[in-house]
Amino acid sequence: LLVLSLLAFATVFLFVDLSDVFCSHFSKTKFELPLKISLIIVFIFREEEERLRNKIRADHEKALEEAKEKLKKSRDEIQAEIQTEKNNILKSLKSKSSNPLPPVPVPNLVGINSADPVDPDIREKRDKIKEMMKHAWDNYRQYGWGHNELKPIARKGHSTNIFGNSQLGASIVDALDTLYIMGLHNEFREGQEWIENHLDFSVNSEVSVFEVNIRFIGGLLAAYYLSGQELFKIKAVQLAGKLIPAFNTPTGIPWAMVNLKSGVGRNWGWASAGSSILSEFGTLHMEFVHLSYLTGNPVYYEKVMHIRKLLQKMDRPNGLYPNYLNPRTGRWGQHHTSMGGLGDSFYEYLLKAWLMSDKMDTEARKMYDDAIEVIIVH
Numbered sequence: 001l002l003v004l005s006l007l008a009f010a011t012v013f014l015f016v017d018l019s020d021v022f023c024s025h026f027s028k029t030k031f032e033l034p035l036k037i038s039l040i041i042v043f044i045f046r047e048e049e050e051r052l053r054n055k056i057r058a059d060h061e062k063a064l065e066e067a068k069e070k071l072k073k074s075r076d077e078i079q080a081e082i083q084t085e086k087n088n089i090l091k092s093l094k095s096k097s098s099n100p101l102p103p104v105p106v107p108n109l110v111g112i113n114s115a116d117p118v119d120p121d122i123r124e125k126r127d128k129i130k131e132m133m134k135h136a137w138d139n140y141r142q143y144g145w146g147h148n149e150l151k152p153i154a155r156k157g158h159s160t161n162i163f164g165n166s167q168l169g170a171s172i173v174d175a176l177d178t179l180y181i182m183g184l185h186n187e188f189r190e191g192q193e194w195i196e197n198h199l200d201f202s203v204n205s206e207v208s209v210f211e212v213n214i215r216f217i218g219g220l221l222a223a224y225y226l227s228g229q230e231l232f233k234i235k236a237v238q239l240a241g242k243l244i245p246a247f248n249t250p251t252g253i254p255w256a257m258v259n260l261k262s263g264v265g266r267n268w269g270w271a272s273a274g275s276s277i278l279s280e281f282g283t284l285h286m287e288f289v290h291l292s293y294l295t296g297n298p299v300y301y302e303k304v305m306h307i308r309k310l311l312q313k314m315d316r317p318n319g320l321y322p323n324y325l326n327p328r329t330g331r332w333g334q335h336h337t338s339m340g341g342l343g344d345s346f347y348e349y350l351l352k353a354w355l356m357s358d359k360m361d362t363e364a365r366k367m368y369d370d371a372i373e374v375i376i377v378h
Helices: 002-028 035-071 075-097 120-143 170-181 185-198 209-227 230-247 285-295 299-313 344-356 362-377
Strands: 149-151 156-158 206-208 257-259 332-334
Touching: 120 149, 120 170, 120 185, 149 170, 170 185, 170 209, 185 209, 185 230, 206 209, 209 230, 209 285, 230 257, 230 285, 230 299, 285 299, 285 344, 299 362, 344 362
Parallel strands: none
Antiparallel strands: 149 156, 206 257
16 A cells, blocks of 8 residues: 555656646647646546545554454464464365366275175185284274384384375375275274375375375275275375376476475486386376376376377387386486386286276287287297
């Protein structure tokens, strides 16, 4: 308001100065300036100036009154009001950012069949495995709840660099489908409640795109398809939005790591001169295709299909895909190939993509078959 007042004053003085200049000029050229118009303009600006003065005075008095009222309240009352205001702002921001996802028909929920196996040996093994799972969950619940992992001997929470430095509850999310399939529904509900109340992806944390995709997005989507709970779908889509900036490279091949808050990506320093890794950028397909199906947004599908198209165009030494690809140049980092670490799950996902598509994705099946033929030869 003070700036507006100064602008009003400046404009008045400008018009007065211009009136003098124009009067001087036009008197010399035997023209008369319509001084009445100039005076009217000056009058209007002075009225605006007065209106602004009155508004500033009124706002000032109102602020003083509010301050006096605040001072009458106790410290606890003031803090409670501040907290209420914060909560209202957060609620408002959440309602603006969480656009409802389109309704998508969920296939018949798989659920579980709680009937006992006929074979007593199988039943005994099944019960033992379930007992071991419950033992692991209960101890994680007691000693590492909310942490990404548990150090069982030290009995404390832990997080490796693949999940960043924030408590994202990786063990909770990754265990959901196993808990549901085993019929451990109380434990499943515990995990669901933690996710609803505490899982927040807007943290300043650098994570592995590959690991977060298969464990978090994969875990959330599996829990959604098993239980039908909309919460898991919403969380999966929120996280996917945080991973999309990793694809902002000259080639569209994603970075290995991305900061969930800033969207800044990078690759592992040890990975062949800053290359991306085949088993990481090649193991995003299934989850991202499902995200496009569930949201109606093609961006996820387009990102992973671009990776496939790019790989198809490239030369393949010995008919196989090397483990390292530079996301800046689009060239292989080196010609080392592997069916184990660095390469394994890329081939696995080709076959799974074909199966997931009800065997309609023949392109994925052909890429898989061609690779297997060369693997057998070499």
